[in-house]
Amino acid sequence: FIQREWWKESVIYQIYPRSFNDTNGDGVGDIPGIIEKLDYLDDLGVDIIWLNPVYESPNADNGYDIADYQSIMDEFGTMEDWENLLEGLHDRDIKLIMDLVVNHTSDEHEWFVNSRDTESEYHDYYIWKHGRTDIEGFTGHAGPPDEAPPNEWESFFGGPAWAYDDEVGKWYLHLFDEKQPDLNWENPDVRDEIFEMMEWWLDKGIDGFRMDVINLLSKPDSVTQHDPPLNTTNMWETFDGPRMQEFLDEMYDRVLKGRDVFALGEMMGRMDMEIAKDYVEAEGPLSTLFHFDHVLLDHGGAIWERNDWDLNDLRDVLNRWQYGLDQQGWNSIYLSNHDQPRLVSRFGNDGEYRKESAKLLATLIFTLRGTPYIFQGAEIGMTNYPFDSLDEFRDVETINPVRNALDSGEIENFDDVKHALRQNSRDNARTPMQWSTEDNAGFTDGEPWIGVNPNYTEINVAEARDDPDSIWNYYRELIELRKEHDVLVYGHYDVLINDHEEIWSYIRTLGDERLLVTLNFAEWEGHTWIPEEQVDFDPHEMEAELLLCNYGADERATDVDAWAFDLRPWEARIYRLT
Ligand code: ISL
Ligand code: CA
Numbered sequence: 001f002i003q004r005e006w007w008k009e010s011v012i013y014q015i016y017p018r019s020f021n022d023t024n025g026d027g028v029g030d031i032p033g034i035i036e037k038l039d040y041l042d043d044l045g046v047d048i049i050w051l052n053p054v055y056e057s058p059n060a061d062n063g064y065d066i067a068d069y070q071s072i073m074d075e076f077g078t079m080e081d082w083e084n085l086l087e088g089l090h091d092r093d094i095k096l097i098m099d100l101v102v103n104h105t106s107d108e109h110e111w112f113v114n115s116r117d118t119e120s121e122y123h124d125y126y127i128w129k130h131g132r133t134d135i136e137g138f139t140g141h142a143g144p145p146d147e148a149p150p151n152e153w154e155s156f157f158g159g160p161a162w163a164y165d166d167e168v169g170k171w172y173l174h175l176f177d178e179k180q181p182d183l184n185w186e187n188p189d190v191r192d193e194i195f196e197m198m199e200w201w202l203d204k205g206i207d208g209f210r211m212d213v214i215n216l217l218s219k220p221d222s223v224t225q226h227d228p229p230l231n232t233t234n235m236w237e238t239f240d241g242p243r244m245q246e247f248l249d250e251m252y253d254r255v256l257k258g259r260d261v262f263a264l265g266e267m268m269g270r271m272d273m274e275i276a277k278d279y280v281e282a283e284g285p286l287s288t289l290f291h292f293d294h295v296l297l298d299h300g301g302a303i304w305e306r307n308d309w310d311l312n313d314l315r316d317v318l319n320r321w322q323y324g325l326d327q328q329g330w331n332s333i334y335l336s337n338h339d340q341p342r343l344v345s346r347f348g349n350d351g352e353y354r355k356e357s358a359k360l361l362a363t364l365i366f367t368l369r370g371t372p373y374i375f376q377g378a379e380i381g382m383t384n385y386p387f388d389s390l391d392e393f394r395d396v397e398t399i400n401p402v403r404n405a406l407d408s409g410e411i412e413n414f415d416d417v418k419h420a421l422r423q424n425s426r427d428n429a430r431t432p433m434q435w436s437t438e439d440n441a442g443f444t445d446g447e448p449w450i451g452v453n454p455n456y457t458e459i460n461v462a463e464a465r466d467d468p469d470s471i472w473n474y475y476r477e478l479i480e481l482r483k484e485h486d487v488l489v490y491g492h493y494d495v496l497i498n499d500h501e502e503i504w505s506y507i508r509t510l511g512d513e514r515l516l517v518t519l520n521f522a523e524w525e526g527h528t529w530i531p532e533e534q535v536d537f538d539p540h541e542m543e544a545e546l547l548l549c550n551y552g553a554d555e556r557a558t559d560v561d562a563w564a565f566d567l568r569p570w571e572a573r574i575y576r577l578t
Contacts, residue, residue, distance in 0.1 A: 002490045002510075007208070007262040007287055007371060008330060009489050010047035010095070011479050014375045016338045017054055017076055018062055019432045022444035029432070029443070031077035031085050038088045040461070044379060044472070045479040048095045048262070050210050052338055054082065058108050060179035061157075061396055062430075063099075064212065065106035069197045086205055095207035097262055102194050103216045104180040111193075112181050116168050125190050126181050127173040127219065131164070132228045143171065151223065152233040156268075158303075158401030173223070175216060175238060177396050185217045185247055186224050198255045208262030208287070215267045215279075218243040239269035245278055252285035264332060266290045273324040280329035288330045288371060293317035295340055303401050303424055304417035311521045314347070315495070315504050322369055322493040331370025335361055336378055341428040343375075345384035349570065353523060354381055356570035359474045359550035360519050363572035366478040367508065367517045369493045374475065376433050380464045381471040384428040385453050387421060390414050394450050398425045436462040474550060481548055481574070487513040496534055503528040503567060507535065507577075514577040516544065520567035529564040537577075539563035544575040 021033030031054065041049065053063030056071045063073065072079050089096050105112055114122035131147030143149060143164035149171055153161035155178075162171040163178045173182045183190050198209065218241030222230040248265075256263055265279060265286045270293060279286045294317045297309040325331050336343040344350045348357030358381035365372045385392075393399050398421060405411040422428075427450060434456040435442035441456035453459070464472035482488045491508035502522035507530075508515045514537070520526045530539035544562035546553055550572045557573055565573070 002486070003282070004490075005287070005330075006095075006260075007048070009483070010371060011045070011366075011482065012048045012050055012097075012371060012373045013041060013044070013046035014050045014052070014337055014373060016052045016376060016430060018052075018449065019430050019443070020376060021433065021435070022446065022448075025444060025446035026075070027444050027446040027449045028075045030075065031072070031081040035081070035085055035088055038092060038094075041094060042092045043476075044374075045476055045483075046094065046374065048097060048207065049089060050097045050264075050373075051099065053099045053101055058106055058179065060106070060177050062394075064101050065104070065108075065177065065180045066101055067106040067108040068110075070200060083204075090205070095262070097208040097210055097264065098201060098206050099212060100198065100209040100214075101212040102183065103213045104174065104176060104182045107179045107181055116165065118168060118170075121189070124187050125184055127184050127223065128168065128170045129162070129173070129223075130228055131162075131171055132231070134228075135231075150227075150229045151231055153235060153238070156235075157397050158404055173219075175213075177400075182216075182219075184224075185219075185243070191247070191250065195251060195254045198251070202255070202259060202261065206261075208264065210264045210266065211286075212266055213268050214248070214265040214286075215240045215244055215269070215271075217241070217247050236269060239267075240272070240275050245275075248279065248285035256285065263287045264289065268292060270296065273320070276324065277328050280325065282328070284329075288332045290332050290334065291321060293320065294335070298346065299424055300420075302405070303398055304405070304411065304420045306420050306423060311501060311504060312499060315498065318368065319495055319498070322495075326369070326492060331368070332373060333365050333368045333370040334373040334375070335365060336375045336429060337373070338375065338429050339426050340375075341423060341425070342382055342384045343378055344381050345428070346423070349523060350381075350383040353570045354383070355469075355471055356550055356568075356572075358471045360521070360570050360572040362471070362475055362478055363517065363548070363550065363574065364504075364519060366482050367488060367506075367515070367574060369489075369491065369508070372482070375429065377429075379472050379475045380434065380459055380461055382431075382434060382459060383453065383455060384422060385431050385451060387418065387425065387427070392451055393421070393425060393427050394430070395425060395427045398427060434460040436460050469552070477548060485513070485515070485547075486510055487515055491515065494535070496530060497528060500528060502526045505530075515547070516573075516575045516577055518565055518567065518573050518575075520569065520571045523569045525569065526567050527565070528567065530562070542577045544577055547574045547576055549573045 017029050020029040022029050023032040054076045055066045056068040056073050057063045057066050072082050111122050111125045114120050115126045129150040135148045149160050149162035155161045157177050164171050174180050220237045263286045267289050271291050297313050298307050300306050321331050343361050344358040348361050432443035432448050432452050437457050440448050441452050464470040487508050487510035491510035494507045496505040503520050503526050505518040542562035546558045549557040
């Protein structure tokens with residue numbers, strides 16, 4: 001039994017507008033720039049565009065600090081441009097999902113400006129609290145000398161999660177930047193406003209939402225019901241709060257129900273599988289979710305810290321989701337986005353085996369069970385950026401904590417953390433799309449808002465489209481293949497040899513259809529096989545027909561015994577077993 005849905009069969013392409021394509025020479029990508037590239041997206045074969053925030057914003061966090069939910073940021077264009085974009089996409093049968101950022105607004109949103117008046121109805125739109133006076137000698141924050149912040153939470157972007165406002169004489173909560181105050185979802189008026197705004201966009205014809213940090217909406221009771229709140233330092237308390245399910249159910253009932261739309265929730269932290277299932281079950285409020293398990297593997301506690309990982313770790317966390325949502329719910333398969341370093345630099349090899357490993361990672365994304373995501377530039381194998389100094393960075397998540405740590409002496413100098421920042425910073429994802437060998441990679445005629453990766457002379461769209469063996473053409477083949485084989489969309493996933501240190505293999509099964517995917521995550525050759533005891537067929541009786549290989553359909557990939565395989569460095573193969 002297959003529960004068919006268009007968004008399960010779709011491939012999603014994510015556009016970070018600021019870095020996609022600039023048409024007026026101000027160094028900032030814009031909506032007309034996306035319109036210019038619609039045929040590019042169509043040629044690649046993607047089905048849905050997820051557009052990062054394009055709403056009016058002072059850009060403290062590149063559009064994730066929204067000052068007006070119902071207008072377009074001047075730098076990006078006009079509402080008319082946006083309407084043309086939607087039409088251009090729909091003409092090509094491509095759907096559009098918009099970013100929904102409703103955990104917080106900008107401090108320049110008029111709701112927040114009005115909320116500074118404690119008498120105003122808007123005061124309760126945000127989380128304003130008195131500080132604590134029960135702690136002696138509390139230092140290290142910007143409030144009055146006899147007050148500590150309401151609790152000891154830290155912002156995800158560094159520093160305290162509370163900011164003191166002199167005019168109000170209270171503190172407001174900001175889980176992200178100071179310029180991103182958290183909305184008070186306990187207040188039914190806030191929910192009314194947000195739901196109305198969502199309907200307004202849906203009525204304009206969009207196909208769904210990607211919901212930013214959606215599992216932070218409901219704050220723990222200690223924060224909503226105590227004044228001053230109880231002392232808590234535990235940031236894990238901010239995830240999946242007590243009324244989370246209720247708020248999403250209400251959103252579903254009042255906005256999403258009865259509309260054929262896609263609802264994708266970004267879930268911060270490490271999710272409990274039972275909670276995840278409640279969000280995405282058949283009658284649940286969301287279609288699918290982004291979890292963070294695999295992108296938390298190598299990232300240390302601070303932005304300049306790194307953890308080691310190996311293939312077993314990566315396979316373990318992704319297995320957990322493959323099996324966890326096999327019967328109930330649906331996965332989203334991503335290895336990169338605008339918050340993550342480039343996938344080939346992170347999970348692959350961006351030197352000698354850049355092409356092979358980029359193709360292998362694409363193979364993984366398109367053959368696990370779930371909806372696959374391409375973040376702009378992945379389709380040409382764009383890499384991390386060789387940052388050399390702090391002023392090359394633009395992102396608050398990098399700059400704020402590093403500045404603070406340099407000031408406090410926790411870090412002595414930038415060079416001590418350079419290596420880790422080159423691997424961790426979100427800015428790696430945000431360097432301009434590399435279109436051609438023209439100046440600034442063809443992204444802008446002006447001065448780009450963030451550096452263009454100097455490797456654009458070799459890595460760019462023009463080159464990739466000319467080369468039949470390019471990563472770009474391999475992405476196209478994968479997209480085609482997924483459309484041709486239901487088993488790639490709906491088939492069950494079963495892992496083979498779960499402790500193999502270099503090779504990850506799995507079988508996808510739907511009825512009598514069986515595909516084998518085998519991936520060598522190493523710079524050297526490797527051997528693998530189908531263990532009889534792990535499958536419900538006799539591998540020695542099987543024929544293996546090659547569907548796709550990142551080394552091409554040469555003899556080594558086609559002339560095989562169906563139960564044993566020798567793979568070249570970073571080799572990826574997909575076989576149909578009959
Ligand atoms: O966890 C992260 C990286 O591994 C964070 O960078 C990131 O803040 C987190 O993923 C939540 O992201 C979303 O909300 C943020 C915004 O800065 C991100 O761009 C957005 O995707 C606040 O709105
Ligand atoms: Ca521009």
